Amino acid sequence: xxxxxxxxxxxxxxxxxxxxxxxxxxxxxxxxxxxxxxxxxxxxxxxxxxxxxxxxxxxxxxxxxxxxxxxxxxxxxxxxxxxxxxxxxxxxxxxxxxxxxxxxxxxxxxxxxxxxxxxxxxxxxxxxxxxxxxxxxxxxxxxxxxxxxxxxxxxxxxxxxxxxxxxxxxxxxxxxxxxxxxxxxxxxxxxxxxxxxxxxxxxxxxxxxxxxxxxxxxxxxxxxxxxxxxxxxxxxxxxxxxxxxxxxxxxxxxxxxxxxxxxxxxxxxxxxxxxxxxxxxxxxxxxxxxxxxxxxxxxxxxxxxxxxxxxxxxxxxxxxxxxxxxxxxxxxxxxxxxxxxxxxxxxxxxxxxxxxxxxxxxxxxxxxxxxxxxxxxxxxxxxxxxxxxxxxxxxxxxxxxxxxxxxxxxxxxxxxxxxxxxxxxxxxxxxxxxxxxxxxxxxxxxxxxxxxxxxxxxxxxxxxxxxxxxxxxxxxxxxxxxxxxxxxxxxxxxxxxxxxxxxxxxxxxxxxxxxxxxxxxxxxxxxxxxxxxxxxxxxxxxxxxxxxxxxxxxxxxxxxxxxxxxxxxxxxxxxxxxxxxxxxxxxxxxxxxxxxxxxxxxxxxxxxxxxxxxxxxxxxxxxxx
Ligand code: FAD
Numbered sequence: 001x002x003x004x005x006x007x008x009x010x011x012x013x014x015x016x017x018x019x020x021x022x023x024x025x026x027x028x029x030x031x032x033x034x035x036x037x038x039x040x041x042x043x044x045x046x047x048x049x050x051x052x053x054x055x056x057x058x059x060x061x062x063x064x065x066x067x068x069x070x071x072x073x074x075x076x077x078x079x080x081x082x083x084x085x086x087x088x089x090x091x092x093x094x095x096x097x098x099x100x101x102x103x104x105x106x107x108x109x110x111x112x113x114x115x116x117x118x119x120x121x122x123x124x125x126x127x128x129x130x131x132x133x134x135x136x137x138x139x140x141x142x143x144x145x146x147x148x149x150x151x152x153x154x155x156x157x158x159x160x161x162x163x164x165x166x167x168x169x170x171x172x173x174x175x176x177x178x179x180x181x182x183x184x185x186x187x188x189x190x191x192x193x194x195x196x197x198x199x200x201x202x203x204x205x206x207x208x209x210x211x212x213x214x215x216x217x218x219x220x221x222x223x224x225x226x227x228x229x230x231x232x233x234x235x236x237x238x239x240x241x242x243x244x245x246x247x248x249x250x251x252x253x254x255x256x257x258x259x260x261x262x263x264x265x266x267x268x269x270x271x272x273x274x275x276x277x278x279x280x281x282x283x284x285x286x287x288x289x290x291x292x293x294x295x296x297x298x299x300x301x302x303x304x305x306x307x308x309x310x311x312x313x314x315x316x317x318x319x320x321x322x323x324x325x326x327x328x329x330x331x332x333x334x335x336x337x338x339x340x341x342x343x344x345x346x347x348x349x350x351x352x353x354x355x356x357x358x359x360x361x362x363x364x365x366x367x368x369x370x371x372x373x374x375x376x377x378x379x380x381x382x383x384x385x386x387x388x389x390x391x392x393x394x395x396x397x398x399x400x401x402x403x404x405x406x407x408x409x410x411x412x413x414x415x416x417x418x419x420x421x422x423x424x425x426x427x428x429x430x431x432x433x434x435x436x437x438x439x440x441x442x443x444x445x446x447x448x449x450x451x452x453x454x455x456x457x458x459x460x461x462x463x464x465x466x467x468x469x470x471x472x473x474x475x476x477x478x479x480x481x482x483x484x485x486x487x488x489x490x491x492x493x494x495x496x497x498x499x500x501x502x503x504x505x506x507x508x509x510x511x512x513x514x515x516x517x518x519x520x521x522x523x524x525x526x527x528x529x530x531x532x533x534x535x536x537x538x539x540x541x542x543x544x545x546x547x548x549x550x551x552x553x554x555x556x557x558x559x560x561x562x563x564x565x566x567x568x569x570x571x572x573x574x575x576x577x578x579x580x581x582x583x584x585x586x587x588x589x590x591x592x593x594x595x596x597x598x599x600x601x602x603x604x605x606x607x608x609x610x611x612x613x614x615x616x617x618x619x620x621x622x623x624x625x
Contacts (some may be wrong), residue, residue, distance in 0.1 A: 001270065002145065002146070003145055003191070004034075004122075004145070004146075004147040004148070005559070006032065006148075006434065006509070007138075007148040007149060007150065007160075008032050008034045008035075008120075008148065008150070008152070009026070009031035009032045009033065009034060009147040009150050009392075009393065009396040009397075010022075010023075010026040010031045010032075010033045010149065010153065010389065010392045010393055010396065011028065011033070011034045011036060011138070011139055011147060011148070011151075011152045011155050012033065012034070012035045012036070012148040012152075012153045012155060012385075012389065013036055013037075013126045013139060013151070013152065013153065013155060013156065013157050014036075014037055014038075014154065014155035014157060014159070015035055015037030015039075015040070015042070015043045015044065015046055016037075016044060016045065016155055016157045016158070016370060016371075016373070016381060017370065017379075017382040017385065018155035018369040018370025018372075018381040018384055018386055018388070019035060019069070019153070019155035019369075019370070019379040020035075020043060020044045020382070020385065021034040021064065021069050021070065021071060021360060021383070021385035021386040021389060022155060022367075022369055022385035022386065022388050022389030022392070022438065023111070023113060023116075023119055023389060024069065024113060024116055024119070024152045024386075024390055025068075025069050025385075025386050025389030025390045025393065025458055026118075026153075026389040026390070026393040027116045027119035027459060028068065028116060028117075028118075028432060028457065028458045029117040029389075029390065029393040029394075029397070029457050030118060030393075030397075030457065031118060031392070031393040031396055031397070032118055032120075033118055033120070033124060033195035033279055034119075034120045034121075034147065034458055035113070035120070035121050035122070036121075036122045036123075036124060036139065036141070037121075037122075037123060038123065038124070038125050038159070038181065039119060039123060039178060040110070040123045040172070040178070042106060042110050042178070043108075043110040043113065043293065044074070044109035044110075045105055045106050045175075046100065046102050046105055046106070046219065046378065047157070047158065047175045048200075048202045048203065049297060049299065049309055049311055050099060050100045050101070050102040050105070050300075050309055051097060051099050051299065052064075052075040052094055052097070052098050052100055052105075052228070052300070052379065052448050053075065053091075053095065053096045053097035053098055053099055053228065053313050053379065054097045054436065055085055055095045055431060056094070056095065056410060056429040056430050056431045056433070056434075057096035057172055057378075057379040057380070057428075057429060057432065058085070058096035058097055058228075058379075058442055059081055059095060059410050059431075059440060059441070059445065060380065060382075060383050060411060060414070060429060060441045061075060061096070061228050061379050061382075062230075062442045062445040062446075063383065063409050063410060063411050063445045063448075064087065064379075064382055064383055064411075064448055065228055065229045065230055065231075065446075065450065066230060066253055066445040066446040066450045066453060066463075066467075067301065067385045067386060067452065067453035067458060067459060068448045068450075068454075068456070068458030068459035068460065068463065069382065069383075069452070069458070070109065070112050070113075071228075071229065071378075071379070071382045071558070072142055072228035072229040072230075073104060073112065073228075073229045073233055073234075074108045074109050074112060074235065075098050075100065075105075075228045075229075075313060075335050076098075076107060076227045076228050076229050076234040076591075077103045077104070077108045077233070078100045078104040078105040078107075078108050078122070079098035079099065079100060079101075079227070079237055079568070080098075080099050080100065080101050080222060080237075080240060080241040080300060080302065080303055080541040081099035081220075081225075081236055081237070081241055081242070081243065081491070081595060082096070082097075082099075082100060082220035082221050082225035082226060082240065083096075083097050083098075083221055084096055084097075084221050084222060084225065084226060084370050085224075087170055090438075090552065091216065091441050091443060091548045091552065092438045092441055092556075093431060093433065093437075094441070094442055094611040095431075095442060095444070096169050096227075096228055096442055098228065098257060099209040099221075099241065099243060100189045100236050100302075101300055101301070101302035101303050101305075101563075102301045103301075103305070104302060105300055106305070112155070120532030121213055121268065122147075124139060124141040124142060124143060124145070124222060125179075125181055125182075125183065126139045126141055126142075126181070126183075126184065127140055127141060128140040128141045128179075128183050128184065129150075129152065129185035129188075129363075129366065130146060130365055131191065131366075134281065134355060134362070134363060134364055135147070135363065135364040135365055136150075136152045136363055136364065136365040136366040136520040137173075138152070141546060142155055142183075145193075145573070148363060150395075150396045150426045151365040151367065151392040151393075151395055151396055152259070152366050152392075153368075153369055153388045153389060153392050154184070154366070154372055154380070155238065155368075155369050155370045155388075156181055156184065156202065156370075156371075156372050156472070157174065157175075157346075157371045157373060157381070157387055158174055158175055158344050158346040158371055159174030159175075159180055159181040159346065160176075160180070160185050160346055160347035160348075160372065161180055161181075161182060161185055161186060161346065161347050162174040162175070162180035162181070162184075162344055162345070162346045162351070163180070163342070163344065163345045163346070164176065164342050164343070164587055165264040165270060165316045165318060165342060165343045165345070166318065166319055166340055166341075166342045166343075167259065167262045167263065167264070167317060167318025167555060168262045168264070168267075168269075168318065169267065169318075169322070169424070170264065172327060172345075173274070173344070174344075175344065176202075176330055176339060177343060178184075179421070180346075181322045181555050182297045185347045188349065188360065191348055191362060191364055193353060193360070193362060194349065194350050194353065195347050195348065195349050195350075196272075196347070196348055196349075196350060196374070196424070196445050197271070197272035197330040197345055197346070197347060198273060198274070198345070198346060198348050198374060198425070198426050199270055199272045199273065199274045199316040199343055199344060199345045199346075199349070199424070200275055200278075200343065200344060200376055200378065201274060201280045201316050201341065202314055202341055202342060202343075202344075203281075203309065203310045203311065203312070203313040203314045203315060203341045204309050204310055204313065204315070204322055204323075204326065204337055204338075204339060204340050204610070205301065205307050205308065205309055205310070205337070205338040205339045206307070206309045206326075206332070206336065206338060207306055207307070207308075207335070207336040207337070207338055208300065208306040208307065209299065209306050209336075210334045210335050210336040210463065211235055211308065211331050211332060211334075211335065212331045212332075212334070213244055213298075213331060215246065215330040215331040216245060216246040216298060216330065216395070217244065217245040217246070217329045217352040218242050218243075218244055219243040219244060219245050219297065219464070220240065220242045221237070221240035221241075221242070223555075224236075225237045225240065225428075230312060230445075230446045230450070230463065230466060230467065231462070231463055231466070232466075233556075237418060241300045241303065242261050243297055243299045243300070244297070244298040244610065245295060245296065245297055245298070245329070246295075246296050246298060246329055246330050247263055247293040247295060247296065247329070247330065247333050248281070248285075248293050248294045248296065248325075248329060249292065249328065249329070249367065250292045250293075251328045252325050252326075252328045252329055253285045253292075254283055255321070255324050255328055256281060256285060256315075256317060256321060256323040256325045257285070258321060258324075258565060259282075259317040259318050259320075259321030260286075260316070260317075261319075262293065262315060262318050262321070263282055263317050263590065264316050264343065265280065265282060265283065265316060265343070266270050266282070266286075270316070270343060272341070273344050273424060273425040273426070274425070274426065275376045275425065275426040275428060276425055276428070277369060277428060277430075278314065278376070278426075278428070278483060279290055279314070280314045280315050280316060280343070280401050280565070281294065281313050281314060281315050281317075282316075282317055284313060285504065288409055288457060290302040291455070294312060295312055295436055296310055296311065296312040296313055296329065297310075297311035297312055298311070298331070299311050301380065302510070305337050305441055308516060309482050310326070310341075313326065313341065314339040314341055314593060315342075315343075316341065316342055316343030319337070319340040322337075322340055323335070323337060323340075327433050327449065334427045336352075342542050344615055346371070347372075347391060347558065348371065348372055349368060349372040349373065349374075350422050350423070350424075351368070351374055351418035351419055351423065352373065352418075352420070352421075352422040352596065352597050353423055354368060354373070354418070355419065355600070356362075356401075356403045356415060356416070356600055356604075357388075357395075357401045357402075357403060358360035358373075358384060358387055358388040358390035358391060358415065359388075359391060359392075359395070360476050361598065365392075365395065367387035367392050368388070369381070369384035369387070369389075370382075370384055370385055372414040373418055374418070374422075374423040374424075374425075374426065374429050375414070375418070375423075375427045375428065376426035376427065376428055376508065377428050377429070379429070381427060382553065383410075383411045383414060384411075384414070384415065385413060386411075387402070387403075387404075387411060390458070394456075402452070402456060403415070404449075404452075405567075406434070406435065406436065406563075406566075407435075407436040407439055407440075407559075407563035407566070407567075408440075408448060408449070408501040408562075409435055409445075409448060409449060409504050410429055410440055411573070412561040413429070413433055413434045413440075414427075414433075416431055416604065416607065417433060419597070420597060420599065420604055420607045420608055421607070421608070421609060429604060435562075436559050436562070436563050438552060438555045438556055438559045439556065439559050439560065439563065441513060441548070443541070443544055443548060443572065444548075445543060445544065446466075446467040446470070447467060447470075447471055447545075447584060448465040448554065450463055450464055451467075466482060470541055470542055470545065472541070473542045474542050474545040474546045477538070477542065477543075477546040478491060478510075478549050480509075480534075480549060481508065481509045481513050481523075481546075481550055482508060483508075484508065484509045484527070485506045485507065485508055485509070486503075486506060486507065486508075486509055486512065487506045488502065488503040488504060488505065488506065490511060490526060491503055491526055491541060494522050494525055494526060495512075495516075495518075497520060498517050498522065499517070500515055500517055500518065502525065506579070506588040509523065509527075510550055512526070513550045514550050514553065516551065520534075520543050520547060525536070532557065566603055567602035567603075567618075569601065569602045569606060570601050570602075570603040570604075571601070572600055572601060572603070572620070572623070573600060574598075574599055574600060574601060574602065574605065574623070575618075576598070578594075578598070580594045580595050581595070582622075583618060583619065585618050586615045586619065587610075587612065587614075587615055587619045588611065589610045590608075590610060590611045590615035593608050593609075593610045593611055594619075596606065602620060602623075604621060
């Protein structure tokens with residue numbers, strides 16, 4: 001008798017960051033879901049740095065949380081340090097980041113999934129897909145077990161034909177200590193998919209007891225830490241663990257260079273492209289030969305472990321070269337290794353083969369999410385998993401698909417970039433990729449997305465109520481500033497003390513508060529002279545939201561206006577299988593690209609490289625617009 005008697009609505013293959021979010025979303029939407037992964041001990045394992053968030057990635061985690069995904073909650077429960085990055089810049093750039101307890105992160109994810117209804121688990125390698133008449137009908141495992149499903153989400157990460165490199169040694173593996181996954185790439189290629197190879201690397205992990213932290217610079221967390229989740233499941237951290245910073249030196253670089261002839265990167269054994277913005281240490285000293293030092297961040301791996309992650313020292317050089325060079329870094333003179341750094345090459349599938357729902361164009365009901373799509377990073381993977389899980393579920397339930405536009409979420413930018421432009425090197429998110437970043441802030445992800453998550457059935461009633469309360473309190477507060485006038489004699493002493501130009505006649509408080517150096521405390525003083533009281537118990541989130549809406553109202557309005565203009569083309573839909581070959585007045589390159597990518601809207605068509613504004617005009621005329 002088979003272990004699996006039922007047909008699942010959704011099977012998720014792989015329990016990494018993408019797979020965990022996909023499984024949670026599908027199950028929470030009422031789909032009977034099975035998560036099959038090679039090792040149930042390693043659910044949402046952090047393969048590389050023990051941290052979540054950071055620039056643009058922090059915004060993504062908040063978006064996942066706002067929609068009802070789990071990454072934000074788990075990031076909070078397992079955090080050992082919190083920092084809001086870029087606080088000195090405008091709010092579009094503020095990016096939350098936590099240092100995580102690696103083991104606790106994986107444990108908490110598994111606990112969250114075990115508490116999710118409709119979700120079954122199975123540990124084994126999926127070695128093949130069952131496809132019938134261009135439609136997915138199930139998966140096959142390495143033991144030969146067949147499990148039937150109406151849809152399948154593949155989230156294989158770095159495991160597909162993974163090949164690990166350390167110096168001149170290489171061996172199969174999905175990440176250190178885990179075997180590679182085989183069978184799936186070959187079958188997908190037979191089905192007509194294009195595949196490619198990418199690479200990434202990770203630094204050594206070392207024993208903190210062997211380090212001399214007195215030679216390094218302490219990097220504490222924020223004095224007033226915040227958190228990721230908009231829900232109040234956890235409180236901000238009461239205590240935190242510090243990181244440390246140190247530097248490489250010319251001596252360290254010379255020692256590293258000694259191993260270049262045995263480096264798989266320099267002797268040509270690794271041919272695939274790695275993440276440009278997360279280069280290995282050998283890459284850095286090679287590319288920036290005139291720099292005599294590089295920063296290294298020494299990050300604890302958890303609350304109770306002595307293991308440390310050497311951020312900035314990612315390498316695939318031989319282990320003896322890594323060790324020798326690291327011993328010349330200040331504070332590392334007596335370093336003991338827990339694990340050497342390594343690089344890994346793996347298969348990915350160019351994401352232009354996907355629809356905007358992350359369903360493949362070739363096989364009905366088959367979805368791809370995460371590193372398999374050529375991205376890098378936990379946050380990028382988790383957000384795709386969430387979207388694939390949602391859409392797989394919606395499809396099975398015969399409901400309309402769910403997509404996010406570029407002005408609605410970083411997740412929308414990410415997916416649109418992937419399916420429209422594709423990627424030939426590991427894709428990571430940056431704020432600069434988003435043209436509407438003043439709208440896509442970390443502080444307002446709940447306002448943007450929680451109502452959508454609620455409609456989908458994954459954001460709870462409690463989450464929606466919290467969002468609505470914050471929204472209405474902030475709106476009222478903004479209105480108060482718009483409605484209330486102040487006289488010059490009431491405000492000028494404060495303005496003078498702030499070196500801000502004085503007022504000659506009465507004006508609205510909104511205008512004063514909009515000035516960059518005027519704070520909420522100044523406003524409280526003005527309000528009190530004016531016989532108004534600003535509630536002292538107002539939530540910090542409400543105050544922050546109000547302040548941003550007042551101080552950045554001009555920028556926000558301008559971006560909204562630009563986004564509205566773009567929507568006009570977003571709503572001009574292109575029918576499926578549209579025949580571009582008929583449009584002879586369009587450039588050949590544009591016709592080929594459009595035929596290949598099959599954009600769903602004219603706006604998406606306009607973002608494809610090689611499609612010019614003139615091609616778009618021709619397309620619009622052809623479509624009778
Ligand atoms: P993963 O987290 O890799 O999870 C894949 C899961 O699928 C695993 O649980 C695996 O067991 C399972 N699986 C795979 N195939 C099968 C199968 N056939 N059957 C059943 N289960 C299967 N990101 C950065 O942002 N910066 C970095 O510097 C960086 N460096 C990295 C270095 C290394 C060595 C590695 C391995 C990863 C690195 N990453 C880095 C990438 C980061 O780990 C990934 O982006 C992220 O984990 C991808 O999430 P995912 O869910 O797509 O895949």
